[in-house]
Amino acid sequence: MKVKLQDGTEKHYRTVWMKESNVYMIDQRLLPHRFRILRCKTHLDTVEAIKNMAIRGAGAIGAAAGYAMCQAALEARDISNGQSRITESRDWFGHIIIAEKTIKKARPTAQNLFYAVDRVYKAMCGDQDLKRITEQAVKEAEAIADEDAASCKRIGELGNDLIRDGMRILTHCNAGWLAFVDYGSALSPIYAAKEAGKNVFVYADETRPRLQGANLTAWELLNEGIEHRVIPDNVAGALMKQGKIDMVIVGSDRIAANGDVANKIGTYTKAVLAKENSIPFYVAAPTSTIDPACKSGDLIPIEERNEDEVRWIAGVTKSGRRMEVRVTPEGSHALNIAFDVTPAELVAGIITETGIYKAEDIIHALE
Numbered sequence: 001m002k003v004k005l006q007d008g009t010e011k012h013y014r015t016v017w018m019k020e021s022n023v024y025m026i027d028q029r030l031l032p033h034r035f036r037i038l039r040c041k042t043h044l045d046t047v048e049a050i051k052n053m054a055i056r057g058a059g060a061i062g063a064a065a066g067y068a069m070c071q072a073a074l075e076a077r078d079i080s081n082g083q084s085r086i087t088e089s090r091d092w093f094g095h096i097i098i099a100e101k102t103i104k105k106a107r108p109t110a111q112n113l114f115y116a117v118d119r120v121y122k123a124m125c126g127d128q129d130l131k132r133i134t135e136q137a138v139k140e141a142e143a144i145a146d147e148d149a150a151s152c153k154r155i156g157e158l159g160n161d162l163i164r165d166g167m168r169i170l171t172h173c174n175a176g177w178l179a180f181v182d183y184g185s186a187l188s189p190i191y192a193a194k195e196a197g198k199n200v201f202v203y204a205d206e207t208r209p210r211l212q213g214a215n216l217t218a219w220e221l222l223n224e225g226i227e228h229r230v231i232p233d234n235v236a237g238a239l240m241k242q243g244k245i246d247m248v249i250v251g252s253d254r255i256a257a258n259g260d261v262a263n264k265i266g267t268y269t270k271a272v273l274a275k276e277n278s279i280p281f282y283v284a285a286p287t288s289t290i291d292p293a294c295k296s297g298d299l300i301p302i303e304e305r306n307e308d309e310v311r312w313i314a315g316v317t318k319s320g321r322r323m324e325v326r327v328t329p330e331g332s333h334a335l336n337i338a339f340d341v342t343p344a345e346l347v348a349g350i351i352t353e354t355g356i357y358k359a360e361d362i363i364h365a366l367e
């Protein structure tokens with residue numbers, strides 16, 4: 001999507017891309033206060049960026065992981081030429097195998113990461129020529145990134161049909177273009193509705209502890225000129241009861257075969273509240289988020305992150321200086337579960353690029 005730069009110009013950016021052996025990404029840890037591009041020179045740099053959430057969001061993580069596999073293939077070429085900067089493995093194939101495992105360990109919940117790594121790995125198999133293997137890897141990783149952007153655009157077109165003029169929509173976390181390669185999932189129908197001339201108003205849950213709603217969704221909505229309010233995570237119930245929310249759209253990190261949906265912690269609470277107040281609760285996700293091997297939501301691996309993400313909060317001072325402050329007593333420990341699972345029966349529909357499905361029928365989206 002377009003980003004307004006400090007010099008007043010506008011430029012189209014994807015969240016992540018690859019040039020030669022480098023992976024570039026918008027550093028999402030610094031938004032909304034600073035727009036910076038991070039360069040990852042090796043597959044391990046890219047893995048670190050996924051882990052520390054310089055890049056985050058299912059589709060963006062997936063594309064970055066695909067590119068990390070290409071970096072591993074390029075590094076393997078150096079190993080086979082005897083010019084290795086990598087010491088982990090003595091042979092090029094061993095290097096790729098270790099890299100594949102390392103990339104898969106970066107974050108456990110987003111299915112798109114495993115989808116991308118498996119696809120690039122498969123594209124590399126069945127050939128012994130390292131030059132060709134590397135070319136195949138790059139071709140596949142670029143295809144994954146392009147498909148992610150195209151799927152999200154289509155999700156916007158299909159989801160737009162669900163949005164009526166004047167609707168007030170609640171979203172949780174950030175499932176906008178920053179969470180994908182472009183366009184986004186939950187925010188894509190909102191962008192399409194705006195483009196179609198509809199008035200839409202968005203309530204963006206701030207989304208503790210990492211504040212993806214306050215930092216990223218608000219930044220996107222502001223850039224796109226969409227009227228919105230950031231709300232503390234515990235406000236939505238009151239607004240629903242007062243009749244101020246017409247619809248909920250959230251993203252997903254992994255969808256089980258039975259239609260249970262993993263998404264950012266706090267999503268389940270909103271789904272229960274939506275049901276209680278008869279408000280449609282939609283999930284938007286590309287089919288690359290569906291895990292057909294995972295029978296139900298109970299089996300989705302849920303990431304637990306460092307407790308300091310809850311204990312400390314980052315922002316800027318009035319003079320614009322970035323600062324981190326602790327919000328808990330020093331001796332208190334915290335629990336930082338990053339995702340929860342919303343059962344299929346609470347979901348009004350799942351918007352994918354192949355159509356809008358009842359959650360329990362989601363497996364048909366892959367046909």
Ligand code: MRU
Nearest residue numbers: 056057058173175179251252264
């Ligand atoms: O921890 P994150 O920021 O990588 O979590 C992902 C999310 O932003 C949300 O869960 C999102 O709604 C789904 S990913 C498009």
